[in-house]
Amino acid sequence: MAAAADRFDVTCRDSTQPMDLAECRDALAGADVILPTLGDAFGAEAFTGAIRAKGLANFGVGYNHIDVDAARAAGLAVANTPGAVTDATADIAMTLILMTARRAGEGERLVRAGAWRGWHPTQMLGLHVTGKTVGIVGMGRIGQAVARRCRAGFGMEVLYWNRRPKPVEDARQVDSLADLCAASDVVVMAVAAAPETRHLMDAAALAAMRPHAVLVNIARGDVVDEAALIEALRAGRIGGAGLDVYEEEPHVPDALMGCENAVLLPHLGTAALEVREAMGRMALDNAIAIAEGRAPPNPV
Missing domain, CATH: 3.40.50.720 (NAD(P)-binding Rossmann-like Domain)
Structure with missing residues (x-):
C-alpha cells in the first residue's frame, strides 16, 4: 500500500466485502486504474456507464468476477497475478x-x-x-x-x-x-x-x-x-x-x-503474508504499466 501511495492517489475501501455493482461503476467512473479482487462485481453491466479507468489490475490469478470481453470492449486492459500464487x-x-x-x-x-x-x-x-x-x-x-x-x-x-x-x-x-x-x-x-x-x-x-x-x-x-x-x-x-x-x-x-x-477451509489458498505481498507487488506493477499506457506485464 505504501508503494502504491508513492505512485498514485490511492482510495482504499474500508470493507473487506466484495464491491457491489454501484461501487464498481463508481470506481470505473472515478479512478484511472482499479485493483479488484475475488467477488467484485465487474460483470458486463458494470461497463455500461461513464468510464474513466484505463484498466483493471486484478489482485489474484482468478478473474471470473470480471467480464473480460466487456472490459476490453470498453477500452480497458485487464491483468492478473499468476506465478505468485x-x-x-x-x-x-x-x-x-x-x-x-x-x-x-x-x-x-x-x-x-x-x-x-x-x-x-x-x-x-x-x-x-x-x-x-x-x-x-x-x-x-x-x-x-x-x-x-x-x-x-x-x-x-x-x-x-x-x-x-x-x-x-x-x-x-x-x-x-x-x-x-x-x-x-x-x-x-x-x-x-x-x-x-x-x-x-x-x-x-x-x-x-x-x-x-x-x-x-x-x-x-x-x-x-x-x-x-x-x-x-x-x-x-x-x-x-x-x-x-x-x-x-x-x-x-x-x-x-x-x-x-x-x-x-475458508479460502486459504494464498493466505501467507509473503505470498499476498508478492501478489500486491505484481498487481501494482500491472497498474503502473496501465496508467502509463504500456501493456501490463501480466495481461489476461
Whole structure:
C-alpha cells in the first residue's frame, strides 16, 4: 500500500466485502486504474456507464468476477497475478488431500468435543495416500505444482485431464474427465474458472469416482456442482471432499457443513503474508504499466 501511495492517489475501501455493482461503476467512473479482487462485481453491466479507468489490475490469478470481453470492449486492459500464487495454492491442495484422506477434520472435532476414548486398531481408518493415483483436472502452473508434490513427496502416479493436449513430464494425460475420475484415488480440481468449466465436476463425473476416492477443490467453487457433491457425500458414494472454495462464497450450505466426510477451509489458498505481498507487488506493477499506457506485464 505504501508503494502504491508513492505512485498514485490511492482510495482504499474500508470493507473487506466484495464491491457491489454501484461501487464498481463508481470506481470505473472515478479512478484511472482499479485493483479488484475475488467477488467484485465487474460483470458486463458494470461497463455500461461513464468510464474513466484505463484498466483493471486484478489482485489474484482468478478473474471470473470480471467480464473480460466487456472490459476490453470498453477500452480497458485487464491483468492478473499468476506465478505468485502457484506454490501456496499447491500447498493447500496437499493440506486438503491429507486432511481428507486421513480424516483429520473428523479427528480434531472428536478430540475438541472430548469424545476421544483412546487409540485402538480400527480407529478412524482413512485412505493411505502414498503410492496412490492422483488425477489432476487442469494442468496449468498450479496443477503442475500439485503433480510435483504428489509424485516426489508421496510416490503417487499422476494422471491429468486438460482442455487441450499438453505434454507433462512423468504424468499421463487421459482422454476424458470420466476416465480420470474412474482411475484416481484422489481428484484435484485445478482448472481455471470459465463459463465452459462451470459444474465441470457434475453428478456424472462424481458418479465415475471410486467409492473410496476423495475430491479436492482449490480452483473456484463453481467448477464443482455443489448440490451434486453434497448428495454424493451424504450417500457415501465417494470417500470425502476437501474444499477451499465454494459456489456462493462466503455462504457454505448447512448440508455441506453437516457432512462429516468434508474438510472445509475458508479460502486459504494464498493466505501467507509473503505470498499476498508478492501478489500486491505484481498487481501494482500491472497498474503502473496501465496508467502509463504500456501493456501490463501480466495481461489476461
